């Protein structure tokens with residue numbers, strides 16, 4: 079009796095802590111969405127910032143070039159797409175890191191939706207339009223949505239996903255739906271999402287290629303161990319595990335950016351080559367940077383500059399990580415302009431940590 083009472087009170091404490099955590103995340107997210115000043119040229123990444131609904135990388139492309147099956151993986155959390163695609167490709171365990179705590183709620187929402195919804199309804203819920211067209215607003219290149227989706231994050235569909243959510247994840251989304259009058263479109267208007275279109279989502283993700291792959295991903299995700307860490311990229315060497323493959327997304331672009339960056343390319347390379355050693359298994363590979371054009375660093379910004387200088391701007395073909403001996407792997411581009419020309423994205427793989 080006494081034992082039960084103690085166990086009971088411990089549960090109550092844990093539940094309260096979890097609730098407080100979620101309320102805090104919700105409040106901080108609202109503060110972020112209501113902030114007065116914002117960057118125009120790039121997304122802001124903070125502890126509670128907007129969530130990507132889909133990857134912006136050709137994950138399908140690079141998982142054809144880098145084998146994850148049976149391996150222990152560390153990857154960025156972002157939209158949860160890295161995790162789902164790597165589960166589909168047979169990864170043994172997948173740890174996820176992100177500086178944005180909200181990404182946990184997005185990734186878990188996606189996994190629950192994979193269980194709750196069929197293929198078409200999943201796409202209906204998560205995609206904000208059929209496709210994108212790039213246009214210019216003054217000098218800035220903006221992506222315009224073509225055939226906007228009125229069912230984006232529709233509450234009626236959310237209610238089908240809800241029974242499959244962990245309690246704390248449901249609480250987070252319930253609070254946001256209540257705040258925004260149970261309207262996914264209002265959440266979107268406020269900037270809660272860095273949204274993705276249907277065409278891009280299908281091009282980038284193996285699990286969205288067709289219904290069969292979607293069904294395979296649904297069972298694969300149940301087989302794989304997954305954990306989430308809230309960490310800056312420059313702190314992941316402290317994680318309590320070791321990995322066969324690490325995917326660092328395109329965070330390199332941001333941390334070495336000429337305007338907002340926090341480090342040089344040399345320092346980034348030093349972190350990959352030396353800093354990450356404590357968490358690398360023998361023969362580990364680090365997919366250190368995704369690049370949206372195989373020749374050009376920060377290629378996603380370049381169309382704006384080209385527009386600004388009316389064609390006189392010549393693309394800066396500066397080498398990036400290849401000068402440090404990284405393997406450069408080319409894959410079909412996901413950027414509309416480059417896709418049209420059969421262009422290529424690339425990612426840089428570091429294998430210098432080999433110890434066998």
Ligand SMILES: C[S@@+](CC[C@H](N)C(=O)[O-])C[C@H]1O[C@@H](n2cnc3c(N)ncnc32)[C@H](O)[C@@H]1O
Pocket residue numbers: 123124130132133134135154155156157175176177178181309310311312327328329332333
């Ligand atoms: C760089 S963004 C871009 C989208 C990405 N290419 C994809 O396909 O999902 C991906 C994620 O990186 C996270 N991020 C950005 N800077 C970071 C940093 N310094 N440390 C850890 N995570 C970071 C963001 O919060 C975001 O969720």
